[in-house]
Amino acid sequence: MVRVKSFVFNPFSENTYILHDDSGEAVMIDPGCFDKAEIAEIAAYIDTNNLKPVHIINTHAHIDHVLGVAALKRKYSIPFALHQLDEPLLKAVKTYASNYGFNGFDEPEIDSYLKEGEIFSFGSTDLDIIFVPGHAPGHVAFVNHAARFVIGGDVLFRLSIGRTDLPGGNHATLLESIRTKIFTLPDDYTVYAGHMEPTTIGFEKKNNPFFR
Structure with a gap:
């Protein structure tokens, strides 16, 4: 069974996730x-649990989600994957990182592209890739049907949604992504978002103020 470990990092209080299963791959x-x-x-978490990191995958490429990619790629000699439409966002980070106090941003090389409809697999775990633009033009989410959860990035939050006033954002597109790609998942699926605590599909369908 896949396990989800979350960490809260950087001044943006961003949620970083490590997924691993009984194979030891992460x-x-x-x-x-x-x-x-x-x-x-x-x-420390990787060492304590005797894990073998095999890949870095990103939901999107805003600064708070990519700050550690290059360092971890080097440390574990592993590839990095992103949706192709978010590559310009990644390349733009170095132009504004210092404005947020992140000097000398280390831009990671993209090794492969994530595509909707494909399955990303590691160990004995499969993640369905779904395309959910609106917060970012190449935003994707990862769905694990066996454990009934989605790693949703900055699309849907508990009682909120991702902001759409950044370059490449579009409010109507984001709402459509949530309605057609996220809310079509079963109500009991847990949503692990890019910020704040987890929620569920059913709770957000009933209570999220953007969908009343």
């Missing part, structure tokens, strides 16, 4: 660790 999603202490926290 995947890092949206590593936002930006200093040595946060990277050490990731490493």
Whole structure:
């Protein structure tokens, strides 16, 4: 069974996830660790649980979700995957990172592209890739049907949604992504978002103010 471990990193309080299963293989999603202490926290969890990191995959490429990608790629000699439409967002980070106090941003190389309809697999775990633009043009989410959860990035939050006033954002597109791709999942699926605590599909369908 796949396990989901979350960490809260950087001044944006971004949720970084490590997924791992009984094979010992692990995947890092949206590593936002930006200093040595946060990277050490990731490493300690990996070492304590005898995990073998095999890949980094990102829901999207805003600064708070990519700060640790390059360092972890080097540390574990593993590839990094992103949706192709978010590559310009990744390349733009170095132009504004210092404005947020992140000097010398280390831009990671993309090794492969994530595509909707494909299945990302590691160990004995499968993640369905769904395309959910609106917060970012190449935003994707990862769905595990066996454990009934979605790693949703900055699409749907508990009682809120992702912001759409950043470059490439579109409010109507985001609402459509949620209605047609997220809310069509079963109500009991857990949503692990890019910020704040987890929620469920059913709770958000009933209570989220953007869908009343």
